[in-house]
Amino acid sequence: MEASGRPLVAILMGSDSDYPTMRETESMLTEFGIPYVTRISSAHRAPKKTTALIESLEAEGVEVFVIGAGLAAHLAGAAASVSTRPVIGVPMEGGSLRGLDALYSIVQMPSGVPVATMSIGKAGARNAAILAAEILALARPALRDRLRVFKDALERSVEEKDRELSSGQGRGAAERGEEKA
Numbered sequence: 001m002e003a004s005g006r007p008l009v010a011i012l013m014g015s016d017s018d019y020p021t022m023r024e025t026e027s028m029l030t031e032f033g034i035p036y037v038t039r040i041s042s043a044h045r046a047p048k049k050t051t052a053l054i055e056s057l058e059a060e061g062v063e064v065f066v067i068g069a070g071l072a073a074h075l076a077g078a079a080a081s082v083s084t085r086p087v088i089g090v091p092m093e094g095g096s097l098r099g100l101d102a103l104y105s106i107v108q109m110p111s112g113v114p115v116a117t118m119s120i121g122k123a124g125a126r127n128a129a130i131l132a133a134e135i136l137a138l139a140r141p142a143l144r145d146r147l148r149v150f151k152d153a154l155e156r157s158v159e160e161k162d163r164e165l166s167s168g169q170g171r172g173a174a175e176r177g178e179e180k181a
């Protein structure tokens with residue numbers, strides 16, 4: 001699959017202030033070779049533009065929406081109310097409630113309008129890309145192979161950390177200033 005082909009994933013965010021977090025989604029999609037498009041819209045500040053944008057992205061062939069929003073986050077729910085494609089929501093960290101407001105807003109969808117809600121912040125943004133890849137891989141064996149490679153690498157990284165810890169070279173030892181020469 002070519003990363004530069006027709007976008008299969010649309011990354012939407014409520015504001016440019018969400019971009020430092022949503023770049024994590026972009027990098028993971030790039031790692032999997034999945035073409036994407038990134039846009040800003042706001043369900044609260046620009047509701048008509050938001051609906052039109054989601055409809056046009058769907059008409060252009062986008063298969064999964066990844067949506068980051070903060071505070072009284074409404075963008076993911078708004079997309080899910082318009083689209084029949086899977087919508088994955090990423091709550092932004094920040095504001096007075098440190099992202100709990102966005103988490104509750106995105107996860108507490110009424111019956112009939114599902115949004116797959118990730119964890120708050122950058123981990124959620126990365127996981128959103130992985131979940132999008134897993135959805136797309138249902139019909140794309142080559143992408144399934146890339147996901148297998150990714151999961152195997154993840155497993156190896158844990159083994160490596162365990163080995164480093166046991167040999168006194170791990171991050172914990174380094175933080176305590178006990179690293180062996």
Ligand code: RP5
Pocket residue numbers: 013014015016017018042044068069070071073092
């Ligand atoms: C939300 O309001 C956006 O998703 C953003 O997380 C938050 C704050 O937006 P700005 O005031 O930084 O534009 O709609």
